Amino acid sequence: MSELPVVVVGAGPIGLAAAAELTERGLEPLVLERGTGAGAAVSEWNHVRLFSAWRELVAPAAGRLLEATGWQRPAPERYPTGQEWVTEYLAPLAAVLGTRVRFGTEVTGVARRGRDRVVDHGRDTEPLTVHVRHRDGREELVTAAALIDASGTWPTPNPLGGDGLPAPGERAAADRIAYRVPDLDDPRVRARYAGRHVAIAGSGHSALTALVAFAALAQEEPETRISWLLRRGAVGDTFGGGEADQLPARGALGLRAKAAVEAGLVTVLTGFRTESVDRDPAGRLILTASAGTRLDVDEVVAVTGFRPDLSWLSELRLELDATLQAPVALAPLIDPNVHSCGTVYPHGAKELAHPEPGVFLAGMKSYGRAPTFLAMTGYEQVRSIAAFLAGDHAAAERVELQLAETGVCGGSGLFDEPGQGGCCGTPAGPELISLSPVRKGHS
Known part of the structure; x- marks a missing residue:
C-alpha cells in the first residue's frame, strides 16, 4: 500500500493543495481531472473577482513548492479574478506537480479491490480501485492507497424548483x-x-x-x-x-x-x-x-x-449527514438551519473520515449542501488529511483555523418564522469563495 499513490480527484484549488501537501510529506499524489487544465471550474467564472485576497488564496505547502522554482507570490492584499487565480497560481502549481496531474481523465467510480460495499473482509488491507475514463473513451483501473475527493460541487447546481427538484417545465425552459x-x-x-x-x-x-x-x-x-x-x-x-x-x-x-x-x-x-x-x-x-x-x-x-455528486462513490461506505450530505462529524458545525455566524470549529482528518478506510471528502464537496465555504478552510482540511495519511497523527489533530466572521447571526432555516434567529450560541460555517463582479482588466 505504501508504494501506491494517493488519488486526488479534481485539479482545483483544494485538489492541487492536497497534492502539494502530500508531496511535502513524501507521499505520491495522483491528481485526476476531467477538465483540460487546472482550475477548470474556476475558469467558468473567470470574469468574477473573489472577495478573498491573495493572502488567503495560496495554500501554504503549495506556496513553498512554487517558491522553490522562483515563482513570485502575488501581492497579498490584491483581490484576483477567477482568471487571475488560475493563470497566476493554479496553472503554475499544476505545472510544478508535473506528471502527478492528469487532465482529460474522469473518475467514474471508486471501490475496494475485489469487494463491493457489502463485503467486510479485506476492507482494511485491500487497496482502492479507481475507475477512470479518458477523453478518448479508453477505460483504466488505477490502484490507490487512499482517496481525497476534492471534485467540488460546481457541476451540480441546485434547481430553480423550490422543493429541491426541477420544477415541472424547468428542464424544457x-x-x-x-x-x-x-x-x-x-x-x-x-x-x-x-x-x-x-x-x-x-x-x-x-x-x-x-x-x-x-x-x-x-x-x-x-x-x-x-x-x-x-x-x-x-x-x-x-x-x-x-x-x-x-x-x-x-x-x-x-x-x-x-x-x-x-x-x-x-x-x-x-x-x-x-x-x-x-x-x-x-x-x-x-x-x-x-x-x-x-x-x-x-x-x-x-x-x-450547489450539491455534491455522490453517484460515483456508491460502492464506498460513506457516513453522511441525512440533511446536508456532509460527513456526520462536520455537519453540525456548518448546518445553515442552525447558524450562519461566519466561524467554524477547527476540523480536519478526524471529522472528514468515513467508515471506508483512507477515503476523505475535502473542499466544497465536504460541505455537502451547506452553502458557504472559504478556500482556506479546504487548505487546512487537506493539510490535516495529508498529515494523517503520512502517519503524523499529532499534526493531523492539531487543526487551527480562524476565519473572518460575517457580522451576521441567525439560522437561515428559521428566516420564515417571525421572531426566530438571533445570535448563534455556537460557531458556524465559513462563507463561499463567491465574489463581486468586475469589468475585465480593472482592479
Whole structure:
C-alpha cells in the first residue's frame, strides 16, 4: 500500500493543495481531472473577482513548492479574478506537480479491490480501485492507497424548483435559465439580457453578485427589469454584515446589492418558491410560486447553490449527514438551519473520515449542501488529511483555523418564522469563495 499513490480527484484549488501537501510529506499524489487544465471550474467564472485576497488564496505547502522554482507570490492584499487565480497560481502549481496531474481523465467510480460495499473482509488491507475514463473513451483501473475527493460541487447546481427538484417545465425552459452568474462583459451574453425582464433566484453571495452585475446593466440599459426571487419570507440579513464583516470585500458586496434594491433597480419578491415553469405564446416564461404568485419574465438566473455528486462513490461506505450530505462529524458545525455566524470549529482528518478506510471528502464537496465555504478552510482540511495519511497523527489533530466572521447571526432555516434567529450560541460555517463582479482588466 505504501508504494501506491494517493488519488486526488479534481485539479482545483483544494485538489492541487492536497497534492502539494502530500508531496511535502513524501507521499505520491495522483491528481485526476476531467477538465483540460487546472482550475477548470474556476475558469467558468473567470470574469468574477473573489472577495478573498491573495493572502488567503495560496495554500501554504503549495506556496513553498512554487517558491522553490522562483515563482513570485502575488501581492497579498490584491483581490484576483477567477482568471487571475488560475493563470497566476493554479496553472503554475499544476505545472510544478508535473506528471502527478492528469487532465482529460474522469473518475467514474471508486471501490475496494475485489469487494463491493457489502463485503467486510479485506476492507482494511485491500487497496482502492479507481475507475477512470479518458477523453478518448479508453477505460483504466488505477490502484490507490487512499482517496481525497476534492471534485467540488460546481457541476451540480441546485434547481430553480423550490422543493429541491426541477420544477415541472424547468428542464424544457433550459434555454432561458442560467445556473451561473452570467458574464455581462461578453457582448453576446449582454445582448441576451439587455432590455429584458430578468428574474434572479437565490439568497447567497452568488445571488448578490448577480444583483450587482444586473443592476449595473439596468443603469446602462434602462429597459432592463430585475426581479429578485427569495424563498425566505423576508429579506432580513440577506445582504450580510456590511461594515461588520471581517472580510471587507464580502461586506461591500452586500452593501452594493442593498443599494441597488434601495435605488429601485431591483424588485424583491419574498416567499417565492417556484412550483412550475411555463411558456406563454410569445415564448416568455411564466413562473408560478407555491403560494400561487405568478411572474412573467424573459430570462432566469437561478443561483440557488450547489450539491455534491455522490453517484460515483456508491460502492464506498460513506457516513453522511441525512440533511446536508456532509460527513456526520462536520455537519453540525456548518448546518445553515442552525447558524450562519461566519466561524467554524477547527476540523480536519478526524471529522472528514468515513467508515471506508483512507477515503476523505475535502473542499466544497465536504460541505455537502451547506452553502458557504472559504478556500482556506479546504487548505487546512487537506493539510490535516495529508498529515494523517503520512502517519503524523499529532499534526493531523492539531487543526487551527480562524476565519473572518460575517457580522451576521441567525439560522437561515428559521428566516420564515417571525421572531426566530438571533445570535448563534455556537460557531458556524465559513462563507463561499463567491465574489463581486468586475469589468475585465480593472482592479
